[in-house]
Amino acid sequence: MTIDAAPKPATRASSLPAQPRAFSGIQPSGVTHLGNDLGAIRNYVALQNRGAAEGFETIYCIVDYHALTSVHDPDRLRRQTLEMAASLIALGLDPDKCMLFVQSHRPEVTELCWLLNTVTPVGWLQRTPTYKEKRQTQPEDVNHGLLTYPVLQAADIVIYKASLVPIGKDQAPHLELSREIVRAFNARYGETFPEPHAVYTEAPVVLGTDGVRKMSKSVGNTIDILAEPDVIRKQIMSMVTDTQRILRSDPGRPEVCNVCQMHRHFGDDYEEIWDGERTARTGCVDTKKLLAQRIIDHYAPAREAYRELIADPVRLHRILDEGAERIRPIAEATMAEVRERMGLR
């Protein structure tokens, strides 16, 4: 992973942390699928471990406030939040190495969101790609939360004085907006927040089993890595392959075959597998069975860990509560500083 620019050393403003902190939020979309892991979670784990080794803090937040802009069923939100927490831990986030908590357990962030709202021009928000997209996908429910979504995102990052934000390229506009909001605030009230920097992670766009759209729970084209092996086999066998390879003897085109593309992430021998497809030495069924088995094996420990975690909600709640408590002093210190700077106290 690469950092887009070296964070400024925090020498000028004494309120900035000595070491950069990393922050990332993830929506409580329920049990994670392959796209979640390859696209984000793997990088969270890597950054967490790097932080533990190099001495900077990593903060991961399940953003249930943000989810409320689209999810309106309380039971579903609660369930998906727990499922996401269990998934993250099962896939390698370690509450001893990182701070893991639920966004709404630190409600101070909503106060900061309001305060940042007052330095944010509406035009910036209306131009946000995801806002425009949501107006299309849920036209019956264009609530104000959708518009102010990036402001809450900015508040999330800066309330913990985080300066490193691991994101995929698709999130670049949101982070750029966060940077502008921070600049606007610092310009008006004095240097208070570190400007967040993108940590561009190598995040492949993982296509779903239909081979066309991005893997997504709402589309229903996921590979559920934490599900039972039979479910995974069935999902992979149903994947769309190279639509021009009709007969077993036809040569395949690994570049356009989503099954072949996924092999890149599960073994060093994908070139060899691709060669088998090109020369029709192997068939799609062979390649699918191999992929299924590799995914099943690779996620076997995570699957077992998930099963244990989700069966013990008391323990999960305790982990999340502890995370929220550990991060509390940072949030409270920031808010005290911000209120003072803005003239509220």
Place this chain on the structure above:
RNA sequence: AGGCGCCUAGCUCAAUUUGGCAGAGCACUGGUCUCCAAAACCAGGGGUUGUGGGUUCGAGUCCCGCGGCGCCUGCCA
């Protein structure tokens, strides 16, 4: 707050001027078929018609209340 319009399958919409067995396309599931998938063909599941009352032998359809969405005119901190 008032006025007008809308709400039917996961989605887009039907359902005769005047109440009479809730349907189609897409999507989904299964089958046939070429290694699988796709495509094609065949079959199937899927609905408390937003919600609660009322009129009627019978209500998606008519009447009243409530909720949601959109547009318009206002009011208020």
